[in-house]
Amino acid sequence: MNPVWTLFAPLAPFTAAAGAAALLFALFLAAQGFPAVEALGLVVEGAYGSSFAWQNTLSRAAPLMLTALCVALPARAGLVIIGGEGALAVGALAAAMVPSACAGWSGLPVQVLMALAGFVVGGAWVSLSAWLRHARGVNETISSLLLAYIGIAVFNFLVEGVLRDPASLNKPSTPPLADAYLIGSMPGLDVHWGLVWGVVFCIAAWFLVRQTVFGFAVGVVGGNPRAALMAGLPVGSLILASCFLGGGAAGVAGMLEVAAVHGSANAALLAGYGYAGILVSFAARHNPLGIIACAILVGGIGASGSLLQRRLDLPDAATLVLQGALFVALLAFETLNRKGARRV
């Protein structure tokens, strides 16, 4: 085969899908009487058309990379975890508690401890589903979703109760972080450091999954748990570990929301990043490097949806139509591609 073609072949389904989605969206808008061509132009302009647009997109993408890993890593072990929002909530809460326990410390150690707290608590939260699945045979998809509701309820109960800062009157929050503990923007950019954390986590996850014995073993468990048992693999531990790492990533996303965006833990940070991560991970076929690209895509749709509303008076739901069209097209073209590959 032509070497150039081999290089670009993996991008072909994506390009075709983007084209098909653009066509679908344009047809939908035209049917509704909106200027379709102008709208498509605005989609590109709003998401990737200027350096401001890129910063807008990347800011929205940053938390999705981490919450998507909460789906992708367990998926490698054959588990469908959809409760990342719960891990994000308890991770954020744990992280927000750290500064009060280390008063007087300097910035960096506290931030590292906060991330660690978010990681461990978020990881433990999702590991519960893995344990229920392995020890009790409880479906992990259902249990992780229900645990997400419980996690959010615990979060609200504590934030509105014992952990509430009495000064936060109409927006119950934990005490605000001292300025020294806040995570700022990257130099020269208006995007907070969470983006780097997300990219680093995704690359590390890719390395773990594709380049290590652990990753291979988890893949075997995901492929066939009985065969993995026969081969002498510690199936239970591997399932627990992959869920712990995934939940940990979501917990760190929660920590970043506290330290880089809100400055405290409050209900506003439960904005559905955990659920959006499911979409990102599935669209990326649970490939950690693909997650980076898909998160940027979803972030871009958010940014351009914002511009579409302002310029064309489109309702917010139009963004959902675009997002839906894009992901259905992505999955459809991906399956076509696989069929073709098998035929060859």
Next chain:
Amino acid sequence: MDDSTLSAGRRNVLRVLGAGAAWQVLPFGIGRAGAAEKLVVGVIYVGPRDDFGYNQAQAQAVAVLKKMPGVKVIEEEKVPETVAVQKTMEAMINQDKATLIFATSFGYFDPHVLKMAEKYPNVRFAHCGGLWTAGKHPKNVGSFFGYIDECQYLDGIAAASTSKTRKLGFIAAKPIPQVLRNINAFLLGARSVDPKATVKVIFTGDWSLPVKEAEAANSLIDQGVDVLTCHVDSPKVIVETAERRGVYSCGYHASQAKLAPRGYLTGAEWDWQTPYMLIVKAAMEGKPMINFLRGGLKEGFVKPSPFGPAVSVEARKKSDTVKAAMLKGDFLIFKGPLVDNTGKTVIAAGKAEGQQDPQLESMNYLVDGVIGQI
């Protein structure tokens, strides 16, 4: 002679040319200046603009703004209280050249509006609900809000006058001061006409949980409550459930009369037009940002919904008497002796807390007669 003619001619030519140029330039210049000076106002909503509630009330005022000459409005709905709202504000400033932004959700204030206000000191930020504090918050930020508990008090009068079971129900999102103040005002209004009336309250836990709100409505009705009201973002489900179950309802935020033509008694509505106009006019005239803006019935920040058919003539009269006193500005809702529902005195006898009393902005009790706990 020749010279003078020539020079006169040249002068004339120049004059004519100049006049022509001025004629051409003048309207164009004015037109350009007009376009450049058109005030671009960005409005950000946390939910859909047609929610029959909080966001619709804001959108109704924005619809009036759109008709003002010299004003261009851009809107964005369903913007969460995360980094997304910061980016939306920045996009309005950078991409649409907005110089006045209305951030209408409470949660936008701290840290999002404050952060953007520091970054863009030449842009004005008007926030609904916040408590702007001199010395602490930037000068280009302002917060506006209304004393809607006045309308809740009037709702209470209509509700207790219409109720047969003397049990009223209140479905609320969170036990925060603004919400508690509404519940207490509703109870006090009800008790002013029926000292035996009670208000049973259910907290759903969040601003927009339609399923829980419907469950709460049904549960209250099953317990004998026959008038429902609420403080959630969209009262739609609650008012509809009340109508379907054959009980009465009082609305909130905007009018829900259309959803319950039979059982809708009255409602507590915002009239955001008033603060919006004040803030926009200040911006257009180059006056300083209005940093702290509050008002009630008298100032035109809130208004009651027109009475529904189920409200008796007698009840209308009682309500209108109180309303007249409120419009004069000499009606006190929170006055001692006031006891909370755990038996603690919260306002001593002989004392009173007027509308602007900051004490009321940190309310943390339910008055005696409210069944529920915070």
